[in-house]
Amino acid sequence: MIEIKNIAKTFGDRQVLAGIDGSFQPGETSLVIGGSGTGKSVLLKCMIGLVTPDEGEVLYDGRNFLTADENTRKAIRREMGVLFQGSALFDSKNVFDNVRFPLDMLTQMSEDEKADRAHASLQRVGLENAEQRMPSEISGGMKKRVGIARAIVMNPKYLFCDEPNSGLDPLTSIKIDQLIKEITDEYKITTVVITHDMNSMMEIGEKIMFLFEGHKLWEGNSDTLAHSDVKELNEFIYANKLLRELERK
Known part of the structure; x- marks a missing residue:
């Protein structure tokens, strides 16, 4: 609460x-x-x-x-997980790396653990087939879903x-x-x-x-x-x- x-x-x-x-x-x-x-x-x-x-x-x-x-x-x-108004994706990172970013910054997980968690988050928002695409290659709605995947990748409360x-x-x-x-x-x-x-x-x-x-x-x-x-x-x-x-x- x-x-x-x-x-x-x-x-x-x-x-x-x-x-x-x-x-x-x-x-x-x-x-x-x-x-x-x-x-x-x-x-x-x-x-x-x-x-x-x-x-x-x-x-x-x-x-x-x-x-x-x-x-x-x-x-x-x-x-905490945060979805910012403009999605705030890194233009230089693909969808998968954008979602994995909080895990790289805030955890000591192994590379395999981080990959599994990022895959699962993207699957949850229906973007498992867009992992290698760049932000410039996806729609506004997809960017929001990437932002949600990144927000939940740490399993936030x-x-x-x-x-x-x-x-x-x-x-x-x-x-x-x-x-x-x-x-x-x-x-x-x-x-x-x-x-x-x-x-x-x-x-x-x-x-x-x-x-x-x-x-x-x-x-x-x-x-x-x-x-x-x-x-x-x-x-x-x-x-x-x-x-x-x-x-x-």
Whole structure:
């Protein structure tokens, strides 16, 4: 389980996060939603250690990541898998080497063990026949799947996905959502997804946190999302639906 308590962050004179609390459970796909500039990506960066909050706690199964000693922080990092918004693949490495990279950097596994683990991760996302291809030779959806394979190759307890559907067509977005949900259920991972995609909210939003101007204004799930009495959330949902309709035309 991941718990965040009173997370606050200010850049200059702009408060980006204002006392955010929440918890994320194993085997559950949790979404953090909101418009651009609402603080959701900064919250994720605070959770994985790329940004240090001004206040608050980030607890991984009771371990405070922010105040832990370096050995504990390294241990927690090894339990994380991260899918970055742009997939963040190495252009000079083929698909297989991209997926194996965390094993090379963070483990003492033998070459055979690393190869077996990378093969298994790529097979899990349906890319076992693309191992020798370069990132420039595959589609955006395939790049996302490579990113997911790399994120799970360490058998993480915690999976973070930053806008996994960014730049994808609606059908491919659905497939990526389904894959994230399946992996979360299958491995009982604690998954946190940063998104503004309406389909994701309705299809995989077992728990949803809505941020607006750095504040958490609402929390619920996909079943209660459409029945909110929070004006800012309803406006966000309407704008998202309108954008989807325009994209279909």
